Amino acid sequence: MARRVVAISPRGGIAAAALVLLLILAALGAVMSRAEVGAGLSPSDWAALRFTVVQAVLSAVISTICAVPVARALARRRFFGRGVLVTLLGAPFILPVIVAVIGLLTVFGRAGWFNLALGAVGLPPVSIYGLHGVVLAHVFFNLPLATRLLLQGWQTLPSERFRLAAQLRLTPFAAFRAIEWPMLRQVLPGVAALIFVICLTSFAVALTLGGGPRATTVELAIYQAFQFDFDLGRAARLSLAQLVLAGGAALIALWVIPPVSLGSGLDRPVQRWERGGTARALDTICITLAAGFLLLPLSAILWRGTWGLAAVPPVVWKAAGQSIFVGCISVVVLGVLALPMAGWIASSRRGGVEAIGLLGLSASPLMIGTGWFILIHPVAAPATLALPVTALVNALMALPFALRIMVPRLRDTVQDYGRLSATLGLRGWPLWRWVLLPRVRAQAGFAAGLTAALSMGDLGVIALFADQDRVTLPLQMYRLMGAYQMEAAAGAALILLTLALGAFWICDKGGRWHAEA
Amino acid sequence: MLKLEKFEIRQTDFALSADMVLEPRTKYAVIGPSGAGKSTLLNAICGFISLSGGRLLWQGSDITQADPADRPMTMLFQDNNLFPHLSVQQNVGLGLRPDLRLQRDEKDRVAQALARVGLQDHADKRPGALSGGQQSRAALARVLVQARPLVLLDEPFAALGPALRNEMLDLVQSLIEETGAALMMVTHAPQDVRRIADQVIFVEGGRAHAPQPAAALMDNPPPELRAYLG
Numbered sequence: 001m002a003r004r005v006v007a008i009s010p011r012g013g014i015a016a017a018a019l020v021l022l023l024i025l026a027a028l029g030a031v032m033s034r035a036e037v038g039a040g041l042s043p044s045d046w047a048a049l050r051f052t053v054v055q056a057v058l059s060a061v062i063s064t065i066c067a068v069p070v071a072r073a074l075a076r077r078r079f080f081g082r083g084v085l086v087t088l089l090g091a092p093f094i095l096p097v098i099v100a101v102i103g104l105l106t107v108f109g110r111a112g113w114f115n116l117a118l119g120a121v122g123l124p125p126v127s128i129y130g131l132h133g134v135v136l137a138h139v140f141f142n143l144p145l146a147t148r149l150l151l152q153g154w155q156t157l158p159s160e161r162f163r164l165a166a167q168l169r170l171t172p173f174a175a176f177r178a179i180e181w182p183m184l185r186q187v188l189p190g191v192a193a194l195i196f197v198i199c200l201t202s203f204a205v206a207l208t209l210g211g212g213p214r215a216t217t218v219e220l221a222i223y224q225a226f227q228f229d230f231d232l233g234r235a236a237r238l239s240l241a242q243l244v245l246a247g248g249a250a251l252i253a254l255w256v257i258p259p260v261s262l263g264s265g266l267d268r269p270v271q272r273w274e275r276g277g278t279a280r281a282l283d284t285i286c287i288t289l290a291a292g293f294l295l296l297p298l299s300a301i302l303w304r305g306t307w308g309l310a311a312v313p314p315v316v317w318k319a320a321g322q323s324i325f326v327g328c329i330s331v332v333v334l335g336v337l338a339l340p341m342a343g344w345i346a347s348s349r350r351g352g353v354e355a356i357g358l359l360g361l362s363a364s365p366l367m368i369g370t371g372w373f374i375l376i377h378p379v380a381a382p383a384t385l386a387l388p389v390t391a392l393v394n395a396l397m398a399l400p401f402a403l404r405i406m407v408p409r410l411r412d413t414v415q416d417y418g419r420l421s422a423t424l425g426l427r428g429w430p431l432w433r434w435v436l437l438p439r440v441r442a443q444a445g446f447a448a449g450l451t452a453a454l455s456m457g458d459l460g461v462i463a464l465f466a467d468q469d470r471v472t473l474p475l476q477m478y479r480l481m482g483a484y485q486m487e488a489a490a491g492a493a494l495i496l497l498t499l500a501l502g503a504f505w506i507c508d509k510g511g512r513w514h515a516e517a
Numbered sequence: 518m519l520k521l522e523k524f525e526i527r528q529t530d531f532a533l534s535a536d537m538v539l540e541p542r543t544k545y546a547v548i549g550p551s552g553a554g555k556s557t558l559l560n561a562i563c564g565f566i567s568l569s570g571g572r573l574l575w576q577g578s579d580i581t582q583a584d585p586a587d588r589p590m591t592m593l594f595q596d597n598n599l600f601p602h603l604s605v606q607q608n609v610g611l612g613l614r615p616d617l618r619l620q621r622d623e624k625d626r627v628a629q630a631l632a633r634v635g636l637q638d639h640a641d642k643r644p645g646a647l648s649g650g651q652q653s654r655a656a657l658a659r660v661l662v663q664a665r666p667l668v669l670l671d672e673p674f675a676a677l678g679p680a681l682r683n684e685m686l687d688l689v690q691s692l693i694e695e696t697g698a699a700l701m702m703v704t705h706a707p708q709d710v711r712r713i714a715d716q717v718i719f720v721e722g723g724r725a726h727a728p729q730p731a732a733a734l735m736d737n738p739p740p741e742l743r744a745y746l747g
Contacts, residue, residue: 416597417597417600419560419563419565419585419592419594419597420594420597420598420600422564422565422584422585422586423563423585423586423591423592424586424611424612424615425584425586425587425615426586426611426615427586427615429616430615430616430617431615433616434600434603434607434611434615434616434617435600438600438602438603439602
């Protein structure tokens with residue numbers, strides 16, 4: 001038996017993991033204490049459960065199926081702007097949901113560009129609200145994610161296979177069956193499962209595009225139980241239902257979800273030897289449609305936001321300041337939790353510890369928020385803690401991603417420099433200071449950027465806790481939309497987009513700055 | 518002196534035993550077929566692989582369970598002997614203090630070691646900016662400041678060309694003569710054995726044989742060694 005090579009003390013990691021567990025379990029305990037299990041779920045609660053599952057299944061299936069031709073086209077075509085397009089496929093991941101919704105409303109809304117075009121050719125307008133609106137928004141977010149993951153799959157196919165297929169003169173269909181289908185069969189279920197889990201805990205999309213008895217997700221139902229009835233018992237019961245649903249799905253999905261690599265390497269199309277103008281034309285159509293679907297809402301945000309900036313009221317700037325505060329706290333909390341945990345996971349043989357980080361993903365933000373609301377409510381006015389609780393929950397939500405980003409790099413570091421560090425007696429703080437932190441800096445910067453962007457753009461827990469004063473920018477935007485001040489909301493969306501992308505850019509660049517080898 | 522007492526390493530599909538005494542100020546070459554366990558032997562002596570039996574004694578005290586850093590030895594690996602993100606000076610300085618809070622006299626020692634290996638003008642560079650030979654020199658400068666009684670080399674110069682490798686071996690030889698350390702080095706090349714080794718440890722068939730005088734052994738090898746040398 002080889003002994004543990006590097007002296008990363010597991011104590012910090014265990015403490016951080018215990019803290020994460022405690023935060024989630026305390027919330028769970030509070031929720032259960034109020035749930036009055038005997039009361040059961042009402043018919044409308046069941047409807048919310050059903051809708052949650054239906055929209056998640058539809059979103060996952062549509063995103064995954066549409067991603068196949070797009071990823072295939074991107075994998076085998078070179079064209080001007082391909083690199084930019086692949087990079088942009090990563091953008092929806094850090095795009096605040098409510099900002100995207102503004103973009104989608106501008107394109108697909110009642111008086112949006114799409115309906116104008118339909119009207120011009122004499123067709124009746126379509127409505128974006130309800131099930132198809134929710135699914136449309138989810139596909140907007142997850143089609144790019146699915147495309148990137150599938151593109152990774154295509155990149156793993158060795159180019160020798162395509163050379164062989166060319167030599168054997170396989171027809172395109174035969175080549176697809178022999179080479180690409182086996183890869184897809186491995187990757188597709190994982191991609192679909194990941195999107196399914198993400199969509200199960202959807203709140204902001206349902207809040208803005210869903211609603212009503214026929215388009216309410218469980219998360220939204222929790223919020224409504226709070227906001228309209230202040231029925232903590234019902235919120236608690238729904239939270240439990242959500243935990244069982246999302247937690248169970250996440251645990252099952254854990255086995256099939258592909259590793260989320262966000263690094264480069266996707267910029268190199270595989271050389272292939274296929275003839276046929278039809279295939280080329282189809283690929284062009286796929287790429288154009290996907291790019292349009294992605295770029296139109298994005299440019300709508302820029303276009304409308306620029307005009308709306310003048311209409312932005314002062315409260316928006318105050319909310320922007322509070323959002324920056326929340327983002328900063330989230331990054332600090334994430335650093336304190338994720339670094340020791342990642343170090344512990346990287347130096348331990350079994351990967352089971354990573355599951356604790358994934359708990360954050362399966363426990364829904366609104367469930368944790370509900371739990372902490374119940375805990376805080378008797379001792380203090382929850383609104384006074386709105387911003388810190390939001391920052392904390394957002395950090396927990398970003399934790400699984402941060403671990404997935406940092407652990408592989410730390411594992412490599414332990415592998416490559418563990419013995420050297422051990423002979424030099426590097427342990428504890430000096431080990432982190434001189435070896436681990438410098439090695440993981442780029443990944444930590446990326447994770448911090450992701451956290452800052454996600455946290456600033458999040459519209460979730462804050463909706464439970466906020467009052468008139470303690471408001472983040474996404475919530476302020478939502479309030480403007482609710483008051484039909486769409487110009488101001490669009491201006492706020494542009495500010496939020498700038499903040500989120502800017503925070504991501506600063507952290508990511510900071511991680512890479514002067515980093516060599 | 519270092520004593521390997523009924524030393525046993527057991528891994529899946531692999532076992533190695535050794536029973537020997539290593540004397541101070543002596544240069545040992547470790548030779549043997551690929552996969553025989555030369556690197557494993559060094560890694561076990563250094564504390565990276567736990568023993569399944571036996572003891573390791575230094576000057577009579579048991580160091581079988583000691584931390585790698587607390588053993589009277591330093592080791593150069595096949596690669597990754599320098600941290601690529603730290604300057605040459607910092608890399609060498611880590612040999613004195615893991616927290617790199619160097620006092621004035623410690624800084625002087627680092628500078629002297631760098632001058633000794635001819636890297637005084639490269640102190641602030643990162644390893645990536647150095648040639649392969651210069652990287653080896655930087656690692657040797659660290660070995661010099663660590664000044665441990667035993668230096669283990671697990672083929673750190675394998676990637677260098679023949680002339681450069683000989684140059685490094687000569688440098689190693691003069692450095693350990695200056696510090697008075699013992700040397701234990703894995704090698705595949707019989708000419709290296711003749712070049713520096715006093716004694717040879719032949720590893721083969723699950724056993725590390727006790728050291729034998731190098732010149733006599735190489736002139737008149739036993740059958741197994743003859744088969745390996747070809």
